[in-house]
Amino acid sequence: MNQIWLVTKREFLVQVKKKSFILLTIFTPLLMIALVALVVLLTQANQETNYMAIVDESGLFTTTFKSTEYDRYAFYPVEDLKGLKDTLKDSQYLQAVLHIPETDSTFSSLKNGIELSSNKSFGVMQISSLQSKLSNELERINLSRQGITDEDLANAKFPISLVVQKDSASGTSQTSQMGEGVKSALSYVLMYAIFMFIMIYAVRVMRSVIEEKNNRVVEIIISSVKPFNLMLGKILGTTFVALTQFIIWIGIILVIMALFPLLVGSFGGGAEMVGEMQAQSQGMQVDSITGDIQDVIDTLFSLNYPLIIISFLIYFFCGYLLYSSFFAAIGASVDNETETQQFMWVGLIPLMLGVYGAISIIQNPDGPVGFWLSMVPFTSPVAMMARISYGVPIWELLLSIALLIGTVLAMVWFAAKIYRIGILMYGKKPSFKEWLKWIRY
Numbered sequence: 422m423n424q425i426w427l428v429t430k431r432e433f434l435v436q437v438k439k440k441s442f443i444l445l446t447i448f449t450p451l452l453m454i455a456l457v458a459l460v461v462l463l464t465q466a467n468q469e470t471n472y473m474a475i476v477d478e479s480g481l482f483t484t485t486f487k488s489t490e491y492d493r494y495a496f497y498p499v500e501d502l503k504g505l506k507d508t509l510k511d512s513q514y515l516q517a518v519l520h521i522p523e524t525d526s527t528f529s530s531l532k533n534g535i536e537l538s539s540n541k542s543f544g545v546m547q548i549s550s551l552q553s554k555l556s557n558e559l560e561r562i563n564l565s566r567q568g569i570t571d572e573d574l575a576n577a578k579f580p581i582s583l584v585v586q587k588d589s590a591s592g593t594s595q596t597s598q599m600g601e602g603v604k605s606a607l608s609y610v611l612m613y614a615i616f617m618f619i620m621i622y623a624v625r626v627m628r629s630v631i632e633e634k635n636n637r638v639v640e641i642i643i644s645s646v647k648p649f650n651l652m653l654g655k656i657l658g659t660t661f662v663a664l665t666q667f668i669i670w671i672g673i674i675l676v677i678m679a680l681f682p683l684l685v686g687s688f689g690g691g692a693e694m695v696g697e698m699q700a701q702s703q704g705m706q707v708d709s710i711t712g713d714i715q716d717v718i719d720t721l722f723s724l725n726y727p728l729i730i731i732s733f734l735i736y737f738f739c740g741y742l743l744y745s746s747f748f749a750a751i752g753a754s755v756d757n758e759t760e761t762q763q764f765m766w767v768g769l770i771p772l773m774l775g776v777y778g779a780i781s782i783i784q785n786p787d788g789p790v791g792f793w794l795s796m797v798p799f800t801s802p803v804a805m806m807a808r809i810s811y812g813v814p815i816w817e818l819l820l821s822i823a824l825l826i827g828t829v830l831a832m833v834w835f836a837a838k839i840y841r842i843g844i845l846m847y848g849k850k851p852s853f854k855e856w857l858k859w860i861r862y
Contacts, residue, residue, distance in 0.1 A: 428654020630752030740802030775803030798828035
């Protein structure tokens with residue numbers, strides 16, 4: 422244990438004292454915020470004003486298209502249609518011509534007869550918006566012919582906000598559609614975070630082993646340290662480095678969440694202000710937007726964060742030990758990173774299965790796929806993180822952790838048998854068959 426502790430301490434201090442670690446730990450949350458802001462800015466910068474000429478032979482859509490900041494519409498008579506199309510190709514002012522043909526009372530010619538000519542590529546959202554405007558106007562006209570006015574239609578609509586109440590052994594909880602959306606987003610974040618960090622730190626252990634092996638430093642080290650203690654010390658040292666980063670990041674996130682109500686309130690009106698801004702830009706009701714934002718805030722502050730944080734740390738720690746010990750065995754078996762390709766897929770496939778299986782898990786967290794992926798130790802670190810925000814029975818959580826810990830112990834034993842032979846083996850390309858021989862030694 423003293424040897425393991427000394428190696429762990431050395432690996433931890435060497436990495437923690439690096440300037441790159443300090444800068445990465447401090448600036449990663451800020452970098453994430455900056456990336457989100459950059460995406461928003463790029464989205465706004467990518468928007469440009471589109472000028473569209475509309476030739477409406479039917480005369481039905483004269484009030485349908487209203488110009489906005491980014492969409493400008495102008496109506497032209499049918500005589501100008503050919504000239505508009507001829508000048509469209511080389512025009513820098515006009516981007517599109519929408520031709521709506523004449524039609525009868527059944528609108529049959531409009532179903533597939535409306536033509537959009539453009540000199541640029543229109544996005545899916547833009548085309549969908551145009552189709553929606555045309556379809557809604559024809560629907561309104563049909564209802565009007567049957568004596569149903571816009572006011573009647575508005576009064577007939579009755580939006581429902583479904584309150585989802587979950588009764589389980591752990592208690593009763595309530596949420597809404599927006600709340601479920603928040604949980605889904607959190608599940609994706611936790612799932613991808615644990616997947617990415619397990620792979621990043623596990624590969625770091627493998628590269629460290631390969632580097633020491635190629636430099637022949639390991640031959641000097643194992644003269645005074647047992648191979649098993651060396652391997653486990655390197656793994657634990659890197660694990661504590663990762664956990665240190667997580668704890669700092671979690672602390673920063675909790676501080677931001679604690680200050681969030683104050684920050685929102687200081688900007689004059691909080692959710693109501695944000696709701697009004699979004700309603701003005703999208704033409705939606707202020708009360709609806711404000712309610713959605715309030716649902717998001719309520720859901721964020723109703724989650725069981727102690728359980729989520731502890732589960733995340735446990736599954737990362739155990740999942741990292743599981744995969745890093747396997748990757749350490751790979752690093753000890755090969756002479757360079759090129760030779761690792763024949764073994765890497767063995768570690769990648771279970772994690773990728775957990776990631777892609779989590780898509781169905783988020784659709785049905787308590788389904789059989791979610792249960793079994795949460796129980797299988799090679800996929801449980803990723804799969805359980807996809808379920809944890811929805812609430813998992815305690816017995817399932819404990820059983821999953823117990824199976825994971827048992828598999829970690831077996832994998833460490835398996836990796837140690839390979840590590841102690843492979844770390845001094847040079848010039849011989851390993852294989853799975855060779856691994857079996859080394860395990861029997």
